[in-house]
Amino acid sequence: xxxxxxSVADLGLDGLEEVMVLxxxxxxxxxxxxxxxxxxxxxxxxSLFYEESTRTRLSFETAAKRLSAxxxxxxxxxxxxKKGESIRDTVQTIEAMGVDAMVVRHSSAGVPxxxxxxxxxxxxxxxxxxxxxxxxxxxxxxTIRSRKGTLDGLRVxxxxxxxxSRVARSNVWAFAMLGADVTLVAPPTLLxxxxxxxxxxxxxxxxxxxxxxxxxxxxRMQAERQTEALLPSLREYTARYGLTRARAGLxxxxxxxxxxxxxxxxxxxxxxxxxxxxxxxxxQVANGVAVRMAxxxxxxGAAPRG
Amino acid sequence: xxxxxxxxxxxxLVVDDEIVAVGEGLxxxxxxxxxxxxxxxxxxxxxxxxxxxxxxxKEEAETIESGARAAALGGYTAVVAMPNTDxxxxxxxxxxxxxxxxxxxxxxIRVAGAITKGRAGEALAPLAEMADLGVRLFTDDxxxxxxxxxxxxxxxxxxxxxxxxAQHCEDTALxxxxxxxxxxxxxxxxxxxxxxxxxxxxxxRDIALARLTARLGSRVHLQHLSTAGAVALVRxxxxxxxxxxxxxxxxxxxxxxxxxxxxxxxxxxxxPLRAQADxxxxxxxxxxxxxxxxxxxxxxxxxxxxxxxxDQAPPGMLGLQTALPLALGELGLPxxxxxxxxSWQPARIAGLDATHGGPVAEGRPAxxxxxxxxxxxxxxPDRLASRSRxxxxxxxxxxxxxxxxxxxxxxxVVDAQALR
Numbered sequence: 094x095x096x097x098x099x100s101v102a103d104l105g106l107d108g109l110e111e112v113m114v115l116x117x118x119x120x121x122x123x124x125x126x127x128x129x130x131x132x133x134x135x136x137x138x139x140s141l142f143y144e145e146s147t148r149t150r151l152s153f154e155t156a157a158k159r160l161s162a163x164x165x166x167x168x169x170x171x172x173x174x175k176k177g178e179s180i181r182d183t184v185q186t187i188e189a190m191g192v193d194a195m196v197v198r199h200s201s202a203g204v205p206x207x208x209x210x211x212x213x214x215x216x217x218x219x220x221x222x223x224x225x226x227x228x229x230x231x232x233x234x235x236t237i238r239s240r241k242g243t244l245d246g247l248r249v250x251x252x253x254x255x256x257x258s259r260v261a262r263s264n265v266w267a268f269a270m271l272g273a274d275v276t277l278v279a280p281p282t283l284l285x286x287x288x289x290x291x292x293x294x295x296x297x298x299x300x301x302x303x304x305x306x307x308x309x310x311x312x313r314m315q316a317e318r319q320t321e322a323l324l325p326s327l328r329e330y331t332a333r334y335g336l337t338r339a340r341a342g343l344x345x346x347x348x349x350x351x352x353x354x355x356x357x358x359x360x361x362x363x364x365x366x367x368x369x370x371x372x373x374x375x376x377q378v379a380n381g382v383a384v385r386m387a388x389x390x391x392x393x394g395a396a397p398r399g
Numbered sequence: 400x401x402x403x404x405x406x407x408x409x410x411x412l413v414v415d416d417e418i419v420a421v422g423e424g425l426x427x428x429x430x431x432x433x434x435x436x437x438x439x440x441x442x443x444x445x446x447x448x449x450x451x452x453x454x455x456x457k458e459e460a461e462t463i464e465s466g467a468r469a470a471a472l473g474g475y476t477a478v479v480a481m482p483n484t485d486x487x488x489x490x491x492x493x494x495x496x497x498x499x500x501x502x503x504x505x506x507x508i509r510v511a512g513a514i515t516k517g518r519a520g521e522a523l524a525p526l527a528e529m530a531d532l533g534v535r536l537f538t539d540d541x542x543x544x545x546x547x548x549x550x551x552x553x554x555x556x557x558x559x560x561x562x563x564x565a566q567h568c569e570d571t572a573l574x575x576x577x578x579x580x581x582x583x584x585x586x587x588x589x590x591x592x593x594x595x596x597x598x599x600x601x602x603x604r605d606i607a608l609a610r611l612t613a614r615l616g617s618r619v620h621l622q623h624l625s626t627a628g629a630v631a632l633v634r635x636x637x638x639x640x641x642x643x644x645x646x647x648x649x650x651x652x653x654x655x656x657x658x659x660x661x662x663x664x665x666x667x668x669x670x671p672l673r674a675q676a677d678x679x680x681x682x683x684x685x686x687x688x689x690x691x692x693x694x695x696x697x698x699x700x701x702x703x704x705x706x707x708x709x710d711q712a713p714p715g716m717l718g719l720q721t722a723l724p725l726a727l728g729e730l731g732l733p734x735x736x737x738x739x740x741x742s743w744q745p746a747r748i749a750g751l752d753a754t755h756g757g758p759v760a761e762g763r764p765a766x767x768x769x770x771x772x773x774x775x776x777x778x779x780p781d782r783l784a785s786r787s788r789x790x791x792x793x794x795x796x797x798x799x800x801x802x803x804x805x806x807x808x809x810x811x812v813v814d815a816q817a818l819r
Contacts, residue, residue: 181706201708202589203662210663222710224589262589285586286594 097209097216098388100225101266109234109270115387116235116380122159123383133162136193136393141167141184141208142219143174143199148354148378149219149228153196156385162393165192180204181211188212193393197221202259215392223257229353230263232384234271236377237308240349245272250302251293252278252334253312253361256285256323260353261312265293278302278334282323299334303343311336311352314361327360334361341366349373401442401735402758403743411441413765416807420761434803434813436769442738443757444476444766444804446745448536448565448646449622449694450719452478452508454500455493456485460787461699463497466719467504469697469784471811473719474768474801477507477746477755482518483541489513489524494532505804505811505819507766509749511536514553514564520544523553530560535750538565540622541669543601545571551608558615563644563748565620568601568629569593569670578710580656580671588659590709593671595626602629606636609643620748621645623696625670627680634689644748645684646694649725650716652681654791664705664712665789668698671714685730685740692745693737695722699787717790720783724799725792727772734772765808774800784817 097103104112122130138157142150150166157164167187169175174183184195194215197205202222209216220226237244249268255261255277268275269292277284278296288295296302303309314330324330331337336350341363344350350362350372358364367374400409400421410425411418427433447470453461463480470478480497482488488497494510501508512529516522518539526537537557543566544550550566557564574597579585581592602621609619624630624645636643650668655675658666666672684690698715705712726737746756754764775798780788804812811818 179703179706180708181703199708201710203709206662207706207708222589223591259589262587286581286592287583287586289583290587 096392098227098392099205099209099216099218101227101230101263101270104227106270109231109267112231112384112387112391113235113238115390116383119383119386120380122386129159129161131161132390133157133160133393137163137165137191138194138196138389139165139167139187139192140196141187141198143169143204144220146198146220148381149198152378152381153219153385155382156389159382160386160389162389180208184208184212188214194389217388217392220259222259223262224259225263226259227263228381228385228388229260230267231388232377232381233264233310233351233353234267235384236351236373236380237349239380240373241307243272244268247273247307248276248305249273249308249310250276250278250306251310251312252299252336253314254283254318255279255312256283257315258312264310265291276302276306280324280330280334283318299340300343303340304345306348308349308351309336309344311350311361313353313355314357331360336362336366338363338365341369344371351377354378400759401440401738403735403739404758406735411759411767413805413808416765418759418761418763418765421759432810434769434810436802438771438773439802440734440770440772441759442768442770443742443759444755444768444806445474445723445741446749446751446755447475447478447695447697447719448692448745448749449540449648450478450480450697451483451699451715452480453699454484455496460701461785463500463504463508465784465786466697466699467501467506467508468817469719470506471804471806472784472801472815472817473721474723474770474804475506475719476766476768476804476806477509477749477751479509479511479536479749481540482511482513482538487513487518489516489518491525491528491532494529494534498532505806505817507755507806509751510534511538511540511565513537514539514544515549518542520546520549523549523556526557526562527560530562535562536565536620536748537562538567538622540565540567542571543567543569547604547608550605551611554608554612554617554619555615558612558617563618563620565622566601566605567622568598568605568624570597570600573597573600578667579659580673582656582674584656584659590659595628595673595677598624598626598670599628599632602632606632606641606643609636609641613641616642618642623648623651623670623694625651625673625677625681627677630680630684630689634684637689644691645689646692646745647681647685647690648694648696649718649722650791652678652685653725653729658791659709662709664707664709665716665791667709667712667714668696668716669714682730686732690740692748693722693726693740694745695719699785700789702788705789715789717783717785717787719785721778721790721792721797723770723801724797727799728797765805767805768801769803770799771802772799774798774802776800
C-alpha cells in the first residue's frame with residue numbers, strides 16, 4: 094500500500110482486498126469487551142476537517158483510539174485559519190509538531206493532493222469536494238461483502254446526485270474493481286457531464302432498475318439543488334427517484350439498502366424504509382470504524398518514522 | 400534575417416534607434432557594439448496583444464518593470480497591457496499612469512483600455528478620450544461584454560475612432576461556477592466545468608455583431624480562443640470576409656485538461672485548458688491563417704494565490720518567456736509563419752505597425768530580436784524575470800531561445816541576459 098490514501102485508484106484491487114481481509118480482524122477487536130489494541134501506541138494522528146462532519150471525523154478518531162494512537166483534532170472554527178493562515182502553512186506547522194498522519198476533509202476537490210505535496214507524513218483523504226471519499230467506499234465494499242460474500246457479479250444501483258457526490262466518485266470505481274455491475278440512476282441534471290470511461294450503465298427509471306438489483310445505494314440529496322435549476326423541486330425528485338415504501342416493495346427479498354449518511358428522511362429515502370431489515374445503514378457506520386482501523390494500520394503499522 | 404517577405408543572410412547595422420543598413424558583409428563603424436547572430440534569426444521584435452502586468456493594484460505579482468523585463472527576455476519589443484488592474488484602465492488618467500510607468504521599461508508598453516466603465520459591462524468607458532492617448536485596442540478582458548446591445552453600440556461608436564474591440568469570449572451564465580474544461584476530466588475530478596459552448600456562444604454573437612456593424616468598418620478581435628468550435632466559427636467568418644481577427648495562447652496549443660489531474664492550480668487558466676481535439680484544432684487554425692496572432696495571456700499570480708484549493712485559486716499562467724520557443728517547437732510551421740503570428744500580424748492588430756513588427760529594413764526603428772532556434776533550455780520558475788512563478792512548463796526542456804533584444808536600438812537583452 095501507498096504512503097497516502099487519496100483515492101480508490103491509489104489502492105488498486107490488491108489494496109482493496111488487503112483492507113477487506115484486515116478489516117475482519119478489526120471487526121473482531123471492536124467486538125471485544127475492551128476494544129483496544131496497542132498497535133499504534135506512540136503514533137499521532139491529526140484530523141484536519143475544513144468542512145463539518147460528524148460520522149467521518151468521529152469514526153477516524155474512534156479508529157485511531159482503538160489502535161492506541163494519540164489524536165489531535167483541528168477544527169477550523171477555533172484555529173489560525175480564521176486569521177487567514179493558508180492550508181500550506183497550517184499543515185507544515187502541524188507536521189513540525191511531529192505527527193504521523195493527517196486525515197483531511199475539505200470542501201474543495203484536490204486539497205488532500207495539495208497537502209500531500211507539502212508534507213512528508215501520510216495523508217488520508219476523508220472527503221474532498223465532489224471528488225472522492227475512499228474510506229467510505231472501503232466500508233461500503235466491506236459491508237456488502239460481509240452480507241453477500243462477494244461483490245463479483247452483484248448488480249448495484251447508485252441512485253441520486255452523482256454529479257455532486259464524492260461518495261459516488263469513490264464507490265463506483267471500488268464496486269467495479271471488485272466485479273460489481275454498477276447502474277447510475279438519476280435525473281440527467283444530477284449526472285456528471287461526461288461518463289466517458291466510467292464502468293457504469295445509466296438509467297432514469299428507478300422502478301425498472303429496482304427489481305433487478307442486489308444492492309440499492311442511495312445518495313444524499315441536498316436542498317440547494319433546487320435553486321440551481323437542477324430540479325424543479327425535492328418533491329418531484331422524491332416522486333421519481335426516492336426510495337418510498339411502495340418502491341421498496343419492488344426490491345427482491347435479499348436486496349440490500351445502503352446510504353452513506355446523513356440521510357434526508359422523506360427525500361431520497363422514506364423514514365420507515367431506513368428501518369427495514371434490509372437496510373444496512375447503521376451496519377455501514379459500525380464497519381466504518383473497523384475499516385479505518387485497517388487503513389491506519391496499513392499506513393502506519395510498520396516501524397515508526399525516522 | 401527574417402521578414403514577412405522571406406529570409407536571407409545579412410548583417411544589420413543600427414545607429415541610435417534606427418536600422419541604417421541591411422546587407423551582407425557590412426562594415427561596422429569604429430566603436431560599434433557587435434552582437435553575434437551567427438546561426439540565429441534576426442527578426443522584428445515580437446508583439447504581445449495580451450499581457451497582464453498587474454500594475455496598478457497587484458504589484459506583488461508583477462510590475463510593469465518586471466513584466467517588461469520578462470517580455471524583453473522573451474523577444475518582445477511591444478506588449479499590450481490588459482486593463483483588468485485595480486483600479487481598471489477605463490479612463491484617460493488610468494491609461495496615462497500606465498503609459499508613464501512604461502516609459503522606462505525594457506519593452507514598449509501599450510495599453511488596452513476597458514470597453515465599459517469599471518469593466519462592469521453596463522456603460523461605455525470614455526473610448527475617444529483613451530484613443531486620443533494612442534489606445535488602439537479595447538477590451539473588458541477577464542470578462543466578456545455580456546449585453547449584446549451594449550457590444551453593438553461599442554462597435555458602432557468605436558468604428559469612428561479606427562480602433563479594435565477585443566473580446567474575452569465567454570457566456571458567463573453558461574460558464575458560471577466552472578473552474579476547468581467541462582468534459583471527461585472535470586467529471587472524473589469532481590471540479591465544476593466550463594463547457595466549450597460558453598466560448599462558442601459569444602464567438603457566434605460577436606461574429607453576428609461584426610456583420611451587423613460591418614458597414615461602419617468596425618473591427619472585432621477575439622481573444623485566446625481555445626475550442627475547436629470557436630476555430631471553425633472564425634474560419635467561416637473569415638471566409639465571409641468579415642473584419643474579425645483572432646488570437647491563440649501557447650498553453651492552448653501545448654497543454655490539455657488532463658494536466659488538471661494533479662490538482663495544481665498552476666494549470667488553472669481562463670479559458671481553461673481543453674481537450675486534445677481542441678488543441679489540434681487551435682494548431683490547425685494557426686497553420687491555416689484562421690488565427691492572426693499568438694498572444695501570451697501572461698497572467699502572473701503570487702505563489703500563495705496559486706496554493707489555494709483549485710476552485711479558489713485565480714486563473715492564469717506566465718507566458719512571456721516561453722511563447723516563442725513553444726511556437727517554434729510545437730506548431731511545425733516555418734520560422735517566417737511563426738514570426739508572423741508573433742510579430743508583424745499582432746503589430747497590425749494593435750495598430751503598432753509603424754514602429755513594431757518589421758520589416759527589418761533601412762529606415763525602420765530598431766526593434767529587433769535575435770533568436771537562436773537550436774539553443775535548448777529548461778524552464779526554471781525561479782529564474783524567470785516575472786515576480787511570479789506560475790509557469791505550467793516548469794522543468795520542460797524548450798528548443799529556441801532569444802539571444803538578444805533591441806528596443807529602439809538599445810540592447811536590452813544580450814546573450815539571453817537582461818541588461819537592466
